[in-house]
Amino acid sequence: MTAQPALTHHTFIQPIPTLRREGDSVLVLDQTLLPFRTETRTLHTLADAAHAIRSMQVRGAPLIGATAAYGVALALLHEGSEDAALARALQVLGATRPTAVNLHWALARMERRLRPLPRAERLDAAWTEAEAIRTDDAATCDAIGRHGLAIIEAIAARRPGPVRLMTHCNAGWLATCGAGTALAPIYAAQAAGIAVEVFVSETRPRNQGLLTEWELRAADVPHTLIADNAAGLLLMQGEVDMVITGADRIAANGDTANKVGTYLKALAAQAAGVPFYIAAPHSTLDFACPDGRAIPIEDRGADEVCLLRGLADNGTLAEVRLAPTGTRVANPAFDITPAALISGIITERGITAAGELATLYPEAAR
Numbered sequence: 001m002t003a004q005p006a007l008t009h010h011t012f013i014q015p016i017p018t019l020r021r022e023g024d025s026v027l028v029l030d031q032t033l034l035p036f037r038t039e040t041r042t043l044h045t046l047a048d049a050a051h052a053i054r055s056m057q058v059r060g061a062p063l064i065g066a067t068a069a070y071g072v073a074l075a076l077l078h079e080g081s082e083d084a085a086l087a088r089a090l091q092v093l094g095a096t097r098p099t100a101v102n103l104h105w106a107l108a109r110m111e112r113r114l115r116p117l118p119r120a121e122r123l124d125a126a127w128t129e130a131e132a133i134r135t136d137d138a139a140t141c142d143a144i145g146r147h148g149l150a151i152i153e154a155i156a157a158r159r160p161g162p163v164r165l166m167t168h169c170n171a172g173w174l175a176t177c178g179a180g181t182a183l184a185p186i187y188a189a190q191a192a193g194i195a196v197e198v199f200v201s202e203t204r205p206r207n208q209g210l211l212t213e214w215e216l217r218a219a220d221v222p223h224t225l226i227a228d229n230a231a232g233l234l235l236m237q238g239e240v241d242m243v244i245t246g247a248d249r250i251a252a253n254g255d256t257a258n259k260v261g262t263y264l265k266a267l268a269a270q271a272a273g274v275p276f277y278i279a280a281p282h283s284t285l286d287f288a289c290p291d292g293r294a295i296p297i298e299d300r301g302a303d304e305v306c307l308l309r310g311l312a313d314n315g316t317l318a319e320v321r322l323a324p325t326g327t328r329v330a331n332p333a334f335d336i337t338p339a340a341l342i343s344g345i346i347t348e349r350g351i352t353a354a355g356e357l358a359t360l361y362p363e364a365a366r
């Protein structure tokens, strides 16, 4: 664990809230339409919340967890606060996506808070706890940004010109209730006046890299979109100072699940001698998983690989087919980066070697 520097505070305000309560409903920014359309969906029921998570209207590990927490409140609102209704909400939401442990972390936090309460107090408490999960996540992202900034500052001090980063998937504000995880240090660097440039890999098959491109463009952070397969060459050619990604679940030994393709970047980074960092909140740590082999990997449908979604010439969102119907497809949505390939894990508590997470979180590691 590195000594923590004195950190200046930077509070990130989301340009559009990813998630917020409005009376008896919950508004989410529909990420399935981005980067082409900015539309908000209203979630009224438990089923709406489960659908939003499963269909990836909301996505990104911390945001999935926070949305599930609000989903519990929606369930109690419409289905009553009996034990059975609570259990059903936890079961339905817990079954939406398997890999991001933040989902289960948030549901466990809701259950711990609500189960001991008298029925009459549960609904108000559910809203309050969901709101606390949302605001805690925003503060956590800010802290990750401040710690990650120290790494970027150190690189900037060593070499002239902008610090050149590479990221994968989207671990920005869209994926959280705050600044993001992997992008938080980049936003903090920009706020601190440090020049950065970001290589953004498109992240087939769902192309979450396009969400990152959209975020960085809106924030005036210089960046370049690349095909996933271009990452190895750029790393080998010395075009990248640091790779940073988010995570969906980090096992006790530091093995990390993140969007499929992350492992290949970590391998190429190690071969090129480029540091590879993971940025994630405490809610992504799973000390019950001894190593990466115990992390469940979500298997998604063939259509995500065979169909491509984009903007047609007439301005409508359209799908084109890349591979014929019936093509045999494997679509694992995440992969595992072994701890040995990770230079450090940045959390809200600081930066640690992947194998030493327990020193930062002794209470959770017990």
Ligand SMILES: CSC[C@@H](O)[C@@H](O)C(=O)COP(=O)(O)O
Pocket: 059, 060, 061, 062, 100, 168, 169, 170, 171, 172, 175, 176, 180, 181, 182, 208, 245, 246, 247, 248, 258, 259, 333
């Ligand atoms: C702060 S988000 C970190 C991860 O959740 C992110 O990198 C990722 O893999 C998201 O996957 P997604 O399938 O888009 O939900």
